[in-house]
Amino acid sequence: MKLLEACALTHTYPGSVHALDGLNLSIERGQRLAILGANGSGKTTLLLHLNGTLRPQSGQVLLEGRPGGYDSASLIAWRRRVGLVLQNADDQLFAASVAEDVSFGPLNLGLDEAQTRARVDSALRALHVHELAERPTHMLSSGQKKRVAIAGLVAMQPEILLLDEPTAGLDHQGTEDLLAVLAELEASNTTLVFSTHDVELAYRFADQIALFSDGRTLAQGSTVQVLSDRELLRAAGLEAPLLLKLGLRARELGILAAHEPLPRSAAEALTLLKVTV
Amino acid sequence: MSLIDTSANCNRWRRRSLAEKALLALGMLAIAVGVPSWQGAVLVAIVMSGATLVGARVSPALWWKTMTAPLGFLLIGVITLALQFDGMHVSLAPNGLPLAGRLAARAVAGVTCLLFLALTTPATDLIGGLRRIGVPAEIAELALLIYRFLFLLTDTAAAMHAAQAARLGQITYRRHMRSLGLLIANLMPRAFSRAKALETGLAARGWKGELRVLSPVRRASVTAIATIIAVELLIVLIGLRTS
Numbered sequence: 001m002k003l004l005e006a007c008a009l010t011h012t013y014p015g016s017v018h019a020l021d022g023l024n025l026s027i028e029r030g031q032r033l034a035i036l037g038a039n040g041s042g043k044t045t046l047l048l049h050l051n052g053t054l055r056p057q058s059g060q061v062l063l064e065g066r067p068g069g070y071d072s073a074s075l076i077a078w079r080r081r082v083g084l085v086l087q088n089a090d091d092q093l094f095a096a097s098v099a100e101d102v103s104f105g106p107l108n109l110g111l112d113e114a115q116t117r118a119r120v121d122s123a124l125r126a127l128h129v130h131e132l133a134e135r136p137t138h139m140l141s142s143g144q145k146k147r148v149a150i151a152g153l154v155a156m157q158p159e160i161l162l163l164d165e166p167t168a169g170l171d172h173q174g175t176e177d178l179l180a181v182l183a184e185l186e187a188s189n190t191t192l193v194f195s196t197h198d199v200e201l202a203y204r205f206a207d208q209i210a211l212f213s214d215g216r217t218l219a220q221g222s223t224v225q226v227l228s229d230r231e232l233l234r235a236a237g238l239e240a241p242l243l244l245k246l247g248l249r250a251r252e253l254g255i256l257a258a259h260e261p262l263p264r265s266a267a268e269a270l271t272l273l274k275v276t277v
Numbered sequence: 278m279s280l281i282d283t284s285a286n287c288n289r290w291r292r293r294s295l296a297e298k299a300l301l302a303l304g305m306l307a308i309a310v311g312v313p314s315w316q317g318a319v320l321v322a323i324v325m326s327g328a329t330l331v332g333a334r335v336s337p338a339l340w341w342k343t344m345t346a347p348l349g350f351l352l353i354g355v356i357t358l359a360l361q362f363d364g365m366h367v368s369l370a371p372n373g374l375p376l377a378g379r380l381a382a383r384a385v386a387g388v389t390c391l392l393f394l395a396l397t398t399p400a401t402d403l404i405g406g407l408r409r410i411g412v413p414a415e416i417a418e419l420a421l422l423i424y425r426f427l428f429l430l431t432d433t434a435a436a437m438h439a440a441q442a443a444r445l446g447q448i449t450y451r452r453h454m455r456s457l458g459l460l461i462a463n464l465m466p467r468a469f470s471r472a473k474a475l476e477t478g479l480a481a482r483g484w485k486g487e488l489r490v491l492s493p494v495r496r497a498s499v500t501a502i503a504t505i506i507a508v509e510l511l512i513v514l515i516g517l518r519t520s
Contacts, residue, residue, distance in 0.1 A: 095421070096401035104488070107489045108483035113491060156482065
């Protein structure tokens, strides 16, 4: 059963070209999906449709096969199941302290004080920002802000978490920490969908990729399958990730047997080198 | 601004309840203004400086820095009280010095009370307190958002200013004024797009028109309240005795 589906979505911003141009996408439960595309390919516009913020000019968004409604009761039910984390964490954090900000979502779900406290506590722990609970939101680093912004949605326990460019602006350690907590979240049955223009990140972290260009899905399939198709990537204005190129070349040269897995990290690629030397 | 905010969030008494801090600061302020003798005001200034520096461990350098601005105003006011101007002649006013001294004592005491509150209490706690004493939710929410966006807006303005300076935007007075105008004009649409993005972010978390959050509970300690009241009564008594 498809958890969330976009069917032939179109959206045009006033005075510009099509942001979405008959776009199709499907998300299955437990998948880790990367929405991969160059800047301006319509990734953010799509995410805003997937939680009902924007209403498609034509086409529809289906939640478990049923079209999502745009009245306020349906939107609340929709957003309870589909959480969206904006690219800029500062656009999301409004309260003065971390714990207060994270309590906003659960309170809107109508939970009482004790339940809200428990949700805030577990969300802050899940994102490893528990020690920052009483810190004012403007006294956090970008990496911390990002994780607090995500905690604000995790506290609502959505089935799907949509993340717009989650690693944008983060340094190496910030990115590593974030990916680690996201992997932990997935273990607690949250389906992760993230947009990115970074092929290396998509290759490393996603198991499915939807490749975007000019408001359309060029392909949706397994990570290796999509990223091995040079023609497709060129059409999207992207290039295959270095690690994948390395792995495929190793297979051609017979260094890596066809049944063995391709290297997904620098460490795995280095081991491959060691074998040959 | 941001130094005061840092101190409010990082001092030793940050987690003490607002009730204790407000009782101490506002009670002492009332004494400084209301008790007839000036000796009472001097005691208030000593106790409140002690509470800020020794109790809450606010950095003395920062405390002094925030004191200087109000002290400057005070100095000007006191000088005009102490002196009298008679045409071209300037002389000490009759009874001017004692009068100026008494006023200065009360004013300094008042400043130490307000600074204590500002340097030890996060704005969040103050806004939470407003809510609890029955200020309408709309006003409290507005105060919260202004507080939050003040920092974003000053950061943006600082970044734009640096970008202008890097391209020699402030090289002459004329250029400077022009750059400043551009900066202000550009902050406006940015503030609007920020507000719109915030609305999207809040809607994603089920916003229904009310910014309800759960504030941490800080219980006032009975001993602290009793001590504060005792010290305040003592100062009132001394103040009445010496008058």
